[in-house]
Amino acid sequence: MKSKIDPAKGPAMVSFDDAFRRQLHELFVWRRDVRRFRADPLPDGTIERLIEIACLSPSVGLSQPWRFVIVDDASRRRAVIEDFRACNADALRSYSGERAAKYAALKLSGLEEAPGHLAVFAEKTDLIGAGLGRATMPETSEYSVVAAICSMWLAARAEGIGIGWVSILNPERIHDVLEIPHSWKFIGYLCIGYPQTECDRPELEQAKWESRRGPDEFTTRR
Numbered sequence: 577m578k579s580k581i582d583p584a585k586g587p588a589m590v591s592f593d594d595a596f597r598r599q600l601h602e603l604f605v606w607r608r609d610v611r612r613f614r615a616d617p618l619p620d621g622t623i624e625r626l627i628e629i630a631c632l633s634p635s636v637g638l639s640q641p642w643r644f645v646i647v648d649d650a651s652r653r654r655a656v657i658e659d660f661r662a663c664n665a666d667a668l669r670s671y672s673g674e675r676a677a678k679y680a681a682l683k684l685s686g687l688e689e690a691p692g693h694l695a696v697f698a699e700k701t702d703l704i705g706a707g708l709g710r711a712t713m714p715e716t717s718e719y720s721v722v723a724a725i726c727s728m729w730l731a732a733r734a735e736g737i738g739i740g741w742v743s744i745l746n747p748e749r750i751h752d753v754l755e756i757p758h759s760w761k762f763i764g765y766l767c768i769g770y771p772q773t774e775c776d777r778p779e780l781e782q783a784k785w786e787s788r789r790g791p792d793e794f795t796t797r798r
């Protein structure tokens with residue numbers, strides 16, 4: 577990718593004002609994990625553009641370990657949906673009583689309706705970055721890919737597009753269905769499309785499964 581720096585003028589400066597910062601905060605508040613999609617298709621090139629943004633994300637040693645697989649093929653999509661149904665049924669069996677009833681009522685993927693399907697992997701063996709930063713923490717490859725997904729998630733929301741992350745899947749089955757090299761680790765399966773509704777609260781909170789807690793609960797000082 578070409579740098580935007582003009583060698584004659586030096587690096588371009590960019591700054592962000594208060595109005596932008598307020599809007600950015602709204603973007604964080606209104607980004608949602610979306611499971612309910614409208615049927616409208618995504619304009620051509622949308623997923624490719626979101627991938628381009630994801631590729632601007634930080635990565636350990638600049639290793640860019642993200643690998644994206646746009647899943648268009650109907651039979652592969654069906655196989656992913658079947659795998660989700662099987663894994664979700666297994667997950668339901670792990671709960672009992674009121675929790676089980678609540679779990680059964682949740683909608684935990686938009687796989688059937690979403691116009692876009694994107695599987696995301698981390699390449700663990702590639703030499704890009706020459707191993708910098710990974711020697712003691714090889715899992716930083718996966719962290720880098722999660723960072724890329726988060727960038728894409730926010731960028732999509734900024735243009736009214738919803739993303740839903742599906743992890744109720746068997747990674748080995750996803751590898752088989754999509755014919756993925758063994759060195760790629762499955763990170764997540766994303767449903768992409770226009771959301772039916774907008775909300776500033778997580779759907780799991782609305783369903784009284786869990787609530788978003790304040791930062792004090794997760795922050796300490798040493």
Ligand SMILES: Cc1cc2c(cc1C)N(C[C@H](O)[C@H](O)[C@H](O)COP(=O)(O)O)c1[nH]c(=O)[nH]c(=O)c1N2
Nearest residue numbers: 607608609611683684685741742743744778779780
């Ligand atoms: C790694 C990972 C994996 C999953 C998720 C997220 C992440 C980060 N989430 C979405 C999750 O439920 C959601 O982010 C939280 O409930 C908070 O809601 P908002 O994202 O703020 O709308 C998610 N949601 C879902 O319906 N099915 C799923 O399989 C998963 N899996």
